[in-house]
Amino acid sequence: MASSIHDLARHLNISIGTVSRALNGRADVNADTRQRVLEAARELNYSPNQSGRSLRQGATRSIAFMLQPHPGDQEYGEPFFIPFLTGLQARLAESGLDLIVVMGAPGDYQQERLRRVVETRRADAVVLAWTRREDERIDYLTERGFPFATLGRSRSGGSSYPSLDLDFEKAGSDAVDRLLARGHRRIAAIRPALDLNFGYLFLDGYRKALKRHGIEVDPGLIADGFINEAGGYQVTPRVMLAKDRPTAIIFNNDAMALGGCKALAEMGIRPGHDIAVTVIVDTPLCRYFSPALTAFRPSLEPMGRRLAEMLLASLPAFAGPEGTRIIHEVWPLELIARESD
Amino acid sequence: MASSIHDLARHLNISIGTVSRALNGRADVNADTRQRVLEAARELNYSPNQSGRSLRQGATRSIAFMLQPHPGDQEYGEPFFIPFLTGLQARLAESGLDLIVVMGAPGDYQQERLRRVVETRRADAVVLAWTRREDERIDYLTERGFPFATLGRSRSGGSSYPSLDLDFEKAGSDAVDRLLARGHRRIAAIRPALDLNFGYLFLDGYRKALKRHGIEVDPGLIADGFINEAGGYQVTPRVMLAKDRPTAIIFNNDAMALGGCKALAEMGIRPGHDIAVTVIVDTPLCRYFSPALTAFRPSLEPMGRRLAEMLLASLPAFAGPEGTRIIHEVWPLELIARESD
DNA sequence: TGTGTTCTCGTAAACGTTTACGGAAATCCG
DNA sequence: CGGATTTCCGTAAACGTTTACGAGAACACA
Incomplete structure (x- = not known):
C-alpha cells in the first residue's frame, strides 16, 4: 500500500542507505542522486513510517499534552485550554514536532493515562496542566527521568523542569x-x-x-x-x-x-x-x-508558545547552541474591569 | 533505561518468543511460565514499546481526532468538542485504543495536518468534524482507503464511512x-x-x-x-x-x-x-x-461514545462477530427554551 | 607514479516487537 | 508398547527506518 524506502531504492536501483541519507539531507550523497531520490519520493508519494523511524531513533518527535475534562460537569467544556494549545502547537510545529493531546476520563487525574504515554513511549515529552501543590505526576516523571514541562507551579520535583505559571x-x-x-x-x-x-x-x-x-x-x-x-x-x-x-x-x-x-x-x-x-x-x-x-x-496563546519554547530549550535534542536551560516564568494577569464589581 | 522483552527473556532464561506469547495471552504457553513472565514484567516494570509493536503489526492502536481551532477568534475556545471527546475517549479506551487529538493551526483547514497523520501512520483511523458539503479531507481519505468516521455528513465520499450527525x-x-x-x-x-x-x-x-x-x-x-x-x-x-x-x-x-x-x-x-x-x-x-x-x-458525550462505537464497528480488526458495518445516524437536538424569544 | 584525501555509495546491524514454523518432550489411546 | 496427538518452547524472519563502517573511484599533490 504505502511506499517504503525499499520501494524507492528498487525504483531508482540504488541502496536503501543512500535513499535514507538523501532524504535526510546528509552531506555524503551526490547532488544528482539526491535530486533523483527526492523526485522519486514525490512521484511514489513516499513519506516515512513514523513507527519505523521512532523505533530506530528512540524518539517519536511528538509532545503529549494531558487534557483533563472537568469532572461532574458534562455540559461545561474547557475553553481555557484551546488557545493555549493553539500556541503550543504552533511553536512545536515550527520545530517539526507534533502535538498530541491525550484525553483522560473525567476525574481520574491522569495518573494512569500518563503512565501509558510514558511507558509505551508514545511521546518524547509531556506537558502537564492543573498542577497540584504536591503532584504525583511530577514525582513520577522526575523519578523516571522523563522530560516534561508544566503549566503551573508545584512543590513537587524541585525546579528541575520548565514551568510557566500565572501570577x-x-x-x-x-x-x-x-x-x-x-x-x-x-x-x-x-x-x-x-x-x-x-x-x-x-x-x-x-x-x-x-x-x-x-x-x-x-x-x-x-x-x-x-x-x-x-x-x-x-x-x-x-x-x-x-x-x-x-x-x-x-x-x-x-x-x-x-x-x-x-x-x-x-x-x-x-x-x-x-x-x-x-x-x-x-x-x-x-x-x-x-x-x-x-x-x-491570561494571555493563553502566547503562553502556549512560550511554554513550548521553554520545553524545547530543556531538551538536549532541541536546545540551541548555548545548551539546555531550565526556565521558570510567571506571567501577569490583566484586569478586565466589567460590570460585576 | 526502559526494559525490553529481551531483558525479561534474559532474566527468566527463556526465549523472547515465549515471553511475547505469554504477555499476549496466547494459548501455547505453559500456565506456570506465563505466571513467571507476568511477575517478572511487573518486577522489571516492563511495558511494551509502542513503536516496535506498531512497526511489526502495522497498527498503532490509536485513533486521531482532528481538532481545528476557530480562526480569528483567539479568545473563544471550543467548548463544543470537549464533552464529545470525553465520550469518544471513554469508548475507545474500553477497546484498548488511545485517542490522540491532533491540533491544527487555526484556519488551515487541516489538510496538511491530516496528510501528516495518515502518511506517517500515526493513527489507525481518524475522526473528522466540521464536515463540509464537499470535503477534500473525505475525498483524500476515501481515495487512500484510510479508515475514518465523521461527526457530520457530507456529499463527499458517498456513504462508505460511518457518520453521526445532528438533525x-x-x-x-x-x-x-x-x-x-x-x-x-x-x-x-x-x-x-x-x-x-x-x-x-x-x-x-x-x-x-x-x-x-x-x-x-x-x-x-x-x-x-x-x-x-x-x-x-x-x-x-x-x-x-x-x-x-x-x-x-x-x-x-x-x-x-x-x-x-x-x-x-x-x-x-x-x-x-x-x-x-x-x-x-x-x-x-x-x-x-x-x-x-x-x-x-446536542447530547455531546453520548454522541462521542456512539461515534466511537460506529467507527469500531467499521474496522475489521475490531468489528464484532457479525462483521463490519457502516452505520449512519442522525441525532435529534433538544429545544431548551430560555429568555431570548 | 605513488600516496593521501575526498566523494559517494553499499552493506549490514540495530531498534523492540510479533508470529510462522518446526521440533522435542510429554501425553494419550488402542 | 508403538504410533498419534498434544503441549510447550526456541529459532528466525519481518516490520521500516537510521547509521557506523568500509570500500571503490576519483582526484590532488609532490
Whole structure:
C-alpha cells in the first residue's frame, strides 16, 4: 500500500542507505542522486513510517499534552485550554514536532493515562496542566527521568523542569486592593477544594493584601468548593451566612463564579448591585454573563508558545547552541474591569 | 533505561518468543511460565514499546481526532468538542485504543495536518468534524482507503464511512415553527459562510418550514457570515436593514449569535423584548448570556461514545462477530427554551 | 607514479516487537 | 508398547527506518 524506502531504492536501483541519507539531507550523497531520490519520493508519494523511524531513533518527535475534562460537569467544556494549545502547537510545529493531546476520563487525574504515554513511549515529552501543590505526576516523571514541562507551579520535583505559571498571588492581591479602594471591607474568597496549586497562590495574595491594609482575615469568608459550577453554587451561601455579610466575593475560577452567581440570584442578591464579584481567571463565559464579570485575563496563546519554547530549550535534542536551560516564568494577569464589581 | 522483552527473556532464561506469547495471552504457553513472565514484567516494570509493536503489526492502536481551532477568534475556545471527546475517549479506551487529538493551526483547514497523520501512520483511523458539503479531507481519505468516521455528513465520499450527525434540518424547521406559533412572520436566518454542511441542512429546514406555512422565503433575511463572534456582529445589521424588519433571528451558531446580539444592542434592539433570538447549537455560553438564549442542545458525550462505537464497528480488526458495518445516524437536538424569544 | 584525501555509495546491524514454523518432550489411546 | 496427538518452547524472519563502517573511484599533490 504505502511506499517504503525499499520501494524507492528498487525504483531508482540504488541502496536503501543512500535513499535514507538523501532524504535526510546528509552531506555524503551526490547532488544528482539526491535530486533523483527526492523526485522519486514525490512521484511514489513516499513519506516515512513514523513507527519505523521512532523505533530506530528512540524518539517519536511528538509532545503529549494531558487534557483533563472537568469532572461532574458534562455540559461545561474547557475553553481555557484551546488557545493555549493553539500556541503550543504552533511553536512545536515550527520545530517539526507534533502535538498530541491525550484525553483522560473525567476525574481520574491522569495518573494512569500518563503512565501509558510514558511507558509505551508514545511521546518524547509531556506537558502537564492543573498542577497540584504536591503532584504525583511530577514525582513520577522526575523519578523516571522523563522530560516534561508544566503549566503551573508545584512543590513537587524541585525546579528541575520548565514551568510557566500565572501570577495568581498578584491577581489575588490586586483584586483585594481594588475592592478595598472601592470601599469594601468584608471580602470573601472562594477557591477550588482540590490541592490545585493556584488555589493556594490566590489565597496567599488575598491574605497578604488584607493584612497589608490592616484588615483581619476572617476564616468565615473563605470557602473551598468543587471546581465547577455546582461547587460554586453549593459553597457560596456558606460565606453569605457569615455573621457579618461580605459585600464582595472573589472567585478563583469562572465556573465556580457562575454557580455562585446563581446561588446569589436565588438569595435575591444581585452581583454588581448588592455585591461585588471578581473572578481571577477570565474566560469567554465571564464576558457574556450578565452582569459581565470583572476578571483577570491570561494571555493563553502566547503562553502556549512560550511554554513550548521553554520545553524545547530543556531538551538536549532541541536546545540551541548555548545548551539546555531550565526556565521558570510567571506571567501577569490583566484586569478586565466589567460590570460585576 | 526502559526494559525490553529481551531483558525479561534474559532474566527468566527463556526465549523472547515465549515471553511475547505469554504477555499476549496466547494459548501455547505453559500456565506456570506465563505466571513467571507476568511477575517478572511487573518486577522489571516492563511495558511494551509502542513503536516496535506498531512497526511489526502495522497498527498503532490509536485513533486521531482532528481538532481545528476557530480562526480569528483567539479568545473563544471550543467548548463544543470537549464533552464529545470525553465520550469518544471513554469508548475507545474500553477497546484498548488511545485517542490522540491532533491540533491544527487555526484556519488551515487541516489538510496538511491530516496528510501528516495518515502518511506517517500515526493513527489507525481518524475522526473528522466540521464536515463540509464537499470535503477534500473525505475525498483524500476515501481515495487512500484510510479508515475514518465523521461527526457530520457530507456529499463527499458517498456513504462508505460511518457518520453521526445532528438533525439540523429538523432543528431549523422546529425553530421556525416555534417562532411562527408565537406570532412572528419575518424570521431571519444567519449561518456560517463556509461550505460547512450543517449550514445547508439548517437552511433547508428553515426554508421548508416557511413554505409549509405558506410564507415566502425572503433572501434579504438570510445572511452568511464568518463563523465566529465577529462574523455575527458584522452580518446581523444586514438582515436588520431589510425593508421589512425581521422580528426574529435564528442563528446557526452560538458565537455568531453572541456577536449578533452585540450588534443588536448597539442598534438599541433588545433580544427577548424587541426581537426573538434562537440559536441552533447550544453551548454553555448561550445559557449564561443575558438574556439567556433559547437554543437547541446536542447530547455531546453520548454522541462521542456512539461515534466511537460506529467507527469500531467499521474496522475489521475490531468489528464484532457479525462483521463490519457502516452505520449512519442522525441525532435529534433538544429545544431548551430560555429568555431570548 | 605513488600516496593521501575526498566523494559517494553499499552493506549490514540495530531498534523492540510479533508470529510462522518446526521440533522435542510429554501425553494419550488402542 | 508403538504410533498419534498434544503441549510447550526456541529459532528466525519481518516490520521500516537510521547509521557506523568500509570500500571503490576519483582526484590532488609532490
